[in-house]
Amino acid sequence: MGALSALAFAYGVVVERGRYQLRVEQVPILDAGSEPIRILHLSDLHLAPWQKNAVSWIRALGDNPPDLVVGTGDFFGHPSALPQLKEALLPLKGIPGVVVHGSNDRFGPRVVNPFGYLAGPSARVDHGIPLDFDGLTALYDELGWHDIDNGVVSLTIRGSELEFVGLGDAHAGADHTDSLPTWLEAAREQRSDDTAGARSTTTIGVTHAPYRRVLDALVTHGSELIFAGHTHGGQVCVPGIGALTTNCDLPLSRARGLTMWPHGNRASYLNVSAGIGTSIFAPVRFACPPEAVLVTLVGDDIGYA
Secondary structure (H helix, E strand, O other): OHHHHHHHHHHHHHHHHHHHHHEEEEEEEEOOOOOOEEEEOOOOOOOOOOOHHHHHHHHHHHHHOEEEEEEOOEEEEHHHHHHHHHHHHHHHHOOOOOEEOHHHEEEEEOOOOHHHHHHOOOOOOOOOOOHHHHHHHHHHHOOOOOEEOOOEEEEEOOOOEEEEEEEHHHHOOOOOOOHHHHHHHHHHHOOOOOOOOOOOEEEEEEEEEOOOHHHHHHHOOOOOEEEEEHHHHHHEEOOOEEEEOOOOOHHHHOOOOOEEEEEOOOOOOEEOOOOOOOOOOOOOEEOOOOOOEEEEEOOOOOOOO
16 A cells, blocks of 8 residues: 555656646636637746746647637746746737736745644745745736736627726735625716616626635626635545645535536636645646646637537
């Protein structure tokens, strides 16, 4: 048994951690007859300077450019990783994007007991090595991406009006969920009514950690699709069983993938990415390969496929 465990661990470190995949999904939430919109969902890169294969794979995602990029945080994985992060993301420069942040975008990773995650979500991170968060946000500005951490932005993509509502990292207590109704209503009132009478606006939620309170709030305020990360898909899963933890209060069955999240008399598509990287102190994946996700929005007359 010990030899089998050691073999599985070695596989998770050497093979699975670098077995990058592009998951493809389709979501019918646009007006009937709308042009499809291809959204590249990036999450939890946890990039370190020596991860050249990860940099190359991320760069290659720009070979078939999406219409829009959604980033759900924890792109940093090491205090010195900003040059590698810039190298990885520059092929996506000029493509519209929206981003929120995870705690590891501000504070460096720490040594933790990986088995502690099985007992419940890890402790709130409010200390550690400060990272170059200003450099990170400057990179997003250079790419042309909008920082919507506890904010909202409206973008017109291929003739469709998309409203992106972002909430900060709930795992670090940085979400402004309680005040969401106030600032979201104010932003919507300030929006130009130039499109009055035109196509409807599609609201999309974006957050790092998919805690229930955040998902419920986004559904309540009209999100038809929510993007999230943080869970790493469980990172180490049991074949036939799945994730053993989500590191938040999200049910294990939703640790990765596209599902529906119901709340009240509404429901939203929920896309949780398993992420691309891992903490440098827990560099292993098992039955949970790293991923980016390409989500194509289509008209609701096409149907889910």
